[in-house]
Amino acid sequence: MINSGFDERGTVNIEIVHKAFSGSKGSLLALKDIQLTINPGEFVCIVGGSGCGKTTLLRIIAGLETDYEGAVFLDGKKLTGPGLDRGVVFQEHRLLSWLTVHDNIGFGLAGLPPEKRSRDIRHYIGLVGLDHFEYEYPHQLSGGMSQRVAIARALAGRPEVLLLDEPFASLDALTRMRMQREILSIWEAERTTVVLVTHDIEEAVYLADRVVIMSPQPGTIRNILPVRLSRPRDRTDREFVRVRRAVHGELFAPGGMAQVALESL
């Protein structure tokens, strides 16, 4: 099933049986029975409250958590650790303070011939709109700009999947909305698969092809809602509000009444 041909790269198959964290007070079940297939070029948002395991799920895909039962496949290949086929952006920019914007973006490209490296870096600097800031240092950048650099760094290795862990959560509301627009245009330009974790329902509905709703204790997938609205999406549009309400209902009201409302769309 998994080994069938892949027309496009960037298919993620997640089959996690369970993932537990052991602490001093015993072990905590973070994820249980997660089955999810993400299609090539798809934009998937994972929403859920804190402690629902959404970040853990993303870290497993990134290869930063390897101690779990189950398996994650990228294009049919089982993942065993981090790799350049996945780019990761965290909530904090995690830029290296001693490197310029240019060198931060090129951090993972050390193996490339210098000419190609610098061409790639320039491409991604342009893509995230930081053309005249390449020789600035992270402390000279605003929060939004830092996060753009982090996105460029994640994309510079030309990953098949871009993984974003609440990337805009620490930005102010206006910057966040601008960054949401920009991540869409970056996605449209690069055509990578994107998995974005957020606790912001509106963000998920604005961005995603599919919204994966998770519930906590243990972290499971509660439902997956497709968003069949054309982009760019209008946040005040009636349909948009309906989908948002559906996700909201799915997150907060047990019983899944929201599903009915959504199917009538």
Place this chain on the structure above:
Amino acid sequence: MSTAEQNQRLVWKGATAELTAKPPDNFERFYISERLLGWIIPIALLLVWELFARLGILPQNWLPAPTVVGKTIYELAVAGDLWKHAGITIARVFVGFVLGASAGTLFGALTGYLPIARKLLDPSLQALRSVPSIAWVPLFLLWLGIQETSKIALISVGAFFPVYLNLSVAMRHIDPKLLEVGKLYRLSSLQMIRRLILPAVLPEYIVGLRSGLGLAWMFVVAAELLGASSGIGYLMVDGEMTGRAAIILASVILFAIFGKTTDWMMNALGRKLLGHRAR
């Protein structure tokens, strides 16, 4: 660099120049006058001191006038004694500091990087650190003799601990989130050290080197006071023995000048290494 790149840089520089807010003109003048403020008390004290010494209120052999101290330094320089003694003191500090700082770097890096090494070594090193370092002097003299070796050993001990502690603690407290970035790019242990850990701990390491150098100067004084036939510390003892306060004061001033100069050099080196990170 190609012309296009140069142009890019120029554009970039222009952009930041516009972004940087300039303080109002009068701010700068005000700032300079505030800097001068710090000079008022030292200059006033020097004048009062000079005046008191000249009027004979302060006995010459107890506290000679600043001009007399200055003249003493000048005479030492002309006679060549100054260069001889200063040279040997600086050489001791240099060799002792290099040895101590190197050992501090080695042990600091080892204990900072490998938890097992820290558990093995740190308790012993901390125990040694709690011995006031001057207390080693008799033992060093007994083991290593009164010649250079014991002095350099003492200076090395002084320089060792600040370098060791700063580096070890900085490496242990390095942000695991940064290390995760290295993991994402599949860096090897060696690449991790070179590309992430060393640059990340550089500011703390330089602070360690600066305090190590400061302690090296402190310990050279101790070493030279306790038994030497050359060096600025010896000049001090000589001044004491022969009852010439001017020589003691001249030595104090020389220590201050050399200590400050080497600290300034180390600071400049640090700024260069830290590049744009130093604000």
